[in-house]
Amino acid sequence: MEQAWIPLLLSLKVAGWATALNIVFGVAAGFGLARWHSGARDLIDSLLTLPLVMPPTVLGYYLLVLLGRRGVFGAWLDRFDIQLVFTWQGAVIASMVVAFPLVLKSARAAFESVDPQLERAARTLGISETAIFFRVTLPLASRGILAGALLAFARALGEFGATLMIAGNLPGRTQTLSVAVYAAVQAGDDSTANFLVLVTSVTCVLILVLAGRLVPQHSLMTSR
Amino acid sequence: MPLTVDIRKTLRTAERQFKLDVSFTASAQRMVLFGPSGAGKSLTLQAIAGLLRPDEGQIVLHGDPLFDSTRGIDQKPQARRLAYLFQDYALFPHLNVRQNIGFGMHTGWLNPGRRFSHPQIDYWLDALDLKTVAGHHPAQLSGGQRQRVALARALVAQPRLLLLDEPFSALDHALRARMRRELSDLQTRLDIPMLLITHDPDDVAAFGDQVVQVYDGSVRENAPFAGYPRTVS
Numbered sequence: 001m002e003q004a005w006i007p008l009l010l011s012l013k014v015a016g017w018a019t020a021l022n023i024v025f026g027v028a029a030g031f032g033l034a035r036w037h038s039g040a041r042d043l044i045d046s047l048l049t050l051p052l053v054m055p056p057t058v059l060g061y062y063l064l065v066l067l068g069r070r071g072v073f074g075a076w077l078d079r080f081d082i083q084l085v086f087t088w089q090g091a092v093i094a095s096m097v098v099a100f101p102l103v104l105k106s107a108r109a110a111f112e113s114v115d116p117q118l119e120r121a122a123r124t125l126g127i128s129e130t131a132i133f134f135r136v137t138l139p140l141a142s143r144g145i146l147a148g149a150l151l152a153f154a155r156a157l158g159e160f161g162a163t164l165m166i167a168g169n170l171p172g173r174t175q176t177l178s179v180a181v182y183a184a185v186q187a188g189d190d191s192t193a194n195f196l197v198l199v200t201s202v203t204c205v206l207i208l209v210l211a212g213r214l215v216p217q218h219s220l221m222t223s224r
Numbered sequence: 225m226p227l228t229v230d231i232r233k234t235l236r237t238a239e240r241q242f243k244l245d246v247s248f249t250a251s252a253q254r255m256v257l258f259g260p261s262g263a264g265k266s267l268t269l270q271a272i273a274g275l276l277r278p279d280e281g282q283i284v285l286h287g288d289p290l291f292d293s294t295r296g297i298d299q300k301p302q303a304r305r306l307a308y309l310f311q312d313y314a315l316f317p318h319l320n321v322r323q324n325i326g327f328g329m330h331t332g333w334l335n336p337g338r339r340f341s342h343p344q345i346d347y348w349l350d351a352l353d354l355k356t357v358a359g360h361h362p363a364q365l366s367g368g369q370r371q372r373v374a375l376a377r378a379l380v381a382q383p384r385l386l387l388l389d390e391p392f393s394a395l396d397h398a399l400r401a402r403m404r405r406e407l408s409d410l411q412t413r414l415d416i417p418m419l420l421i422t423h424d425p426d427d428v429a430a431f432g433d434q435v436v437q438v439y440d441g442s443v444r445e446n447a448p449f450a451g452y453p454r455t456v457s
Contacts, residue, residue, distance in 0.1 A: 120275050121314035123301040125328030126381065134333045139318050 004195050006172055007180035014088060014176055015156035018095035022103045022152050027145060030107025045108070052101040059097055060165025067093070067166065084166070091167035091174055095156035102155055106148020110141035143214055150211040154204050227385065227419070231271055231281035231291070244268065245442045250419065252433035254411065257421040259438035265421035268438065269387050272419070273308050274301035285385060307378035309388045313370050315362040322358045325349070325376045348376035367395045371403055379414070386418040392427065404430045
């Protein structure tokens with residue numbers, strides 16, 4: 001039973017890092033897509049949303065091809081003695097890619113709902129464009145972004161397919177909660193499986209309740 | 225008021241094309257651009273404030289070229305030092321009254337704190353009877369209070385010109401008359417030049433020392449106001 005805490009803590013660490021990075025990239029990309037008026041916008045939005053509909057194992061395979069030792073990017077990283085395959089950092093990247101569209105979609109919708117009149121008002125008051133982003137646009141979009149980040153955290157916490165492909169199933173090192181559940185069931189260890197499933201369920205319910213309090217339920221649904 | 229506007233701009237949407245062709249010189253301290261909705265009054269105001277870039281022409285205030293297409297001058301809205309009162313006031317909903325008024329006085333990447341204090345802010349809170357609501361957010365204010373906060377926010381930086389976009393349209397009838405009086409007194413006291421756009425003849429009566437009529441994107445005349453068109457709602 002005590003061993004169940006190890007995958008839970010690892011999962012929280014992996015999902016936490018993935019969500020933190022996703023907030024940075026998702027907010028930047030969401031803001032760009034909300035403000036950039038071009039024909040290519042919808043195409044780029046679709047490409048960035050792909051991880052939401054693709055099978056995680058396919059994504060994991062792509063990541064292996066990219067980040068593996070002989071991969072395009074992996075070979076370059078290897079020169080600096082950085083390996084991502086079979087590490088928890090690799091699991092972070094897998095979770096990040098899978099959950100990224102959730103932050104992107106929420107951030108884009110949140111930025112698009114900010115009244116442009118308020119930014120114009122700030123401009124006439126002499127505030128620079130960068131300051132307007134941090135003082136008006138971002139604070140007014142923050143609830144939507146936070147709701148998306150919570151969903152992304154829940155998604156990252158439950159990541160299985162891509163994580164298994166790139167980080168493997170090394171107990172104590174890369175064995176996250178959902179991978180541990182699979183391993184426990186495969187090994188016929190029902191009591192461990194039950195406990196892990198219970199912990200996972202409670203965590204996910206808590207996150208959804210929190211997300212629901214931040215934004216009305218219907219906007220959560222449409223932001224998917 | 226030494227303001228000269230002579231600009232042209234073509235706006236295209238999928239359905240229609242709108243040509244703005246505005247040329248006038250303001251001679252009075254209080255001037256009204258008068259015309260029906262959709263005539264291009266707001267666009268003219270936005271161009272003066274630097275929120276809309278004209279295709280060509282020039283805008284000169286006190287001999288300072290704000291925009292001049294032949295000389296390639298286009299001052300940023302941040303640099304023009306004009307005050308703009310938006311139709312729906314555009315108060316920042318996440319900031320309280322004090323923070324809204326002090327918004328422009330506080331540069332940098334962070335908003336002023338909830339208790340941000342400055343002699344100018346306290347002066348305006350007092351002058352416009354907003355002291356009791358200084359800690360309130362815009363959603364908690366009445367229509368008249370919202371307009372006063374927007375006015376204080378616009379005037380606190382001592383602008384060179386006050387632009388007002390349909391300032392009373394969001395208020396009910398009784399309040400409208402009172403706020404007109406308040407604005408009129410304020411303008412007289414500060415002696416700040418103002419340019420007001422409206423489709424309401426009562427605004428023309430109160431502020432139209434000089435009236436320019438705008439119709440379908442172009443200025444029709446630059447003469448004393450002849451009378452109220454009956455078709456305007």
